[in-house]
Amino acid sequence: MQQPIGVFDSGYGGLTVLKEIVKKLPGYDYIYLGDNARAPYGTRSFETVYHYTLQCVEWFFEQGCPLVVLACNTASAKALRSIQQRDLERIAPGKRVLGVIRPTTEVIGNYTATNKVGILATKGTVNSQSYLIEINKFFPEVAVAQEACPMWVPLIENNEHNKAGADFFIKQNVQHLLEQLPGMDTILLACTHYPLIKDKIQQYTPEGTKIIVQGEIVAESLFDYLLRHPEIESNISRSGMKAFYTTDDADDFNEHASVFYGERVEAKHLEL
Ligand code: DGL
Numbered sequence: 001m002q003q004p005i006g007v008f009d010s011g012y013g014g015l016t017v018l019k020e021i022v023k024k025l026p027g028y029d030y031i032y033l034g035d036n037a038r039a040p041y042g043t044r045s046f047e048t049v050y051h052y053t054l055q056c057v058e059w060f061f062e063q064g065c066p067l068v069v070l071a072c073n074t075a076s077a078k079a080l081r082s083i084q085q086r087d088l089e090r091i092a093p094g095k096r097v098l099g100v101i102r103p104t105t106e107v108i109g110n111y112t113a114t115n116k117v118g119i120l121a122t123k124g125t126v127n128s129q130s131y132l133i134e135i136n137k138f139f140p141e142v143a144v145a146q147e148a149c150p151m152w153v154p155l156i157e158n159n160e161h162n163k164a165g166a167d168f169f170i171k172q173n174v175q176h177l178l179e180q181l182p183g184m185d186t187i188l189l190a191c192t193h194y195p196l197i198k199d200k201i202q203q204y205t206p207e208g209t210k211i212i213v214q215g216e217i218v219a220e221s222l223f224d225y226l227l228r229h230p231e232i233e234s235n236i237s238r239s240g241m242k243a244f245y246t247t248d249d250a251d252d253f254n255e256h257a258s259v260f261y262g263e264r265v266e267a268k269h270l271e272l
Pocket of ligand 1: 009010011013014039040041042043071072073074075122125153190191192193
């Protein structure tokens with residue numbers, strides 16, 4: 001039986017990716033789950049992020065999803081490989097889980113003319129070194145600097161990011177990043193929450209700096225993946241349906257989600 005694609009994030013950030021996926025692949029059905037009750041993931045341990053992510057992935061599989069996209073860099077950095085290598089064969093042979101780091105690192109080197117790239121991400125993603133390792137595989141000539149921004153997700157999740165207080169943290173982290181690698185001309189927003197503060201980040205970078213967001217890159221990569229994997233693609237349902245779930249309060253989710261998704265959503269509460 002055909003079933004929707006699952007799209008997962010610790011909270012709202014994955015909606016910025018889902019929006020682009022739906023734009024690129026509008027015909028398919030989608031289920032989105034935000035684990036808002038346990039967000040943010042970015043400051044949690046490897047074991048905790050793995051455990052939470054696996055639990056959510058198992059829920060998607062119980063709904064029948066043939067494919068789950070972890071639209072969260074922290075979960076992609078800390079849980080994806082273990083799930084793919086340790087759990088998938090046991091819990092859902094024939095199903096797939098994809099992340100956002102690989103598709104991004106495959107193309108990021110194409111954006112830089114100076115071969116100097118900056119990564120802004122959560123502490124978890126930075127400490128995992130995933131971006132350094134993966135970019136080095138695809139673009140060994142590119143130098144990479146990283147900066148963890150532990151205050152940004154809480155500011156965004158609490159809708160405080162447009163207030164004046166947020167600028168202090170945004171400016172501080174962007175400056176730290178720029179200082180590490182003079183000549184950096186490309187900055188990747190390696191957290192799916194950060195597109196919401198793209199303009200503020202741009203404001204603190206030298207003119208001409210490219211700020212790259214992941215949504216379109218991930219959508220493009222999923223499009224290619226489905227072309228190359230008809231055995232997965234043929235199991236995906238197509239009625240244009242979109243369902244939204246949150247592990248926290250649904251009214252609260254609905255109130256905040258439109259800022260990330262671009263339109264109002266009606267989420268249901270999920271007790272895990
Ligand atoms: N949106 C997630 C990411 O892309 C992280 C948010 C969090 O810290 O929970 O890394």
